[in-house]
Amino acid sequence: MKRFLVISNHKAEDCNLALKETLAIGYLTHYDWGCKDGVHTGWAVLEAEDKAQALMSVPTFLRSQATVVRLTKFDPAKIAQVHLDPQPPAPEKQ
DSSP, X not given: OEEEEEEEEOOGGXXXXXXXXXXXXXXXXXXXXXXXXXXXXXXXXXXXXXXHHHHTTSOXXXXXXXXXXXXXXXXXXXXXXXHHOSSOOOXXXX
């Protein structure tokens, strides 16, 4: 499985609905929320097959506004290789 950062934004007036719907689809506790600090966003790091599957953690009415980013960890050997490679790595497809 691949790891993804899912960023789900919502408006203050939609906060209660966003939280209830995220609970209903089973992902409420997967997210860290900024709502109490006035930032109506949830952030989750999830394992999924692809971006589309990771996006399923977001309520349907918010999916078009969500961002999903595939995460990669680098180790010292990979960093050395990046410095040897003249071209930056191409974004990976889902």
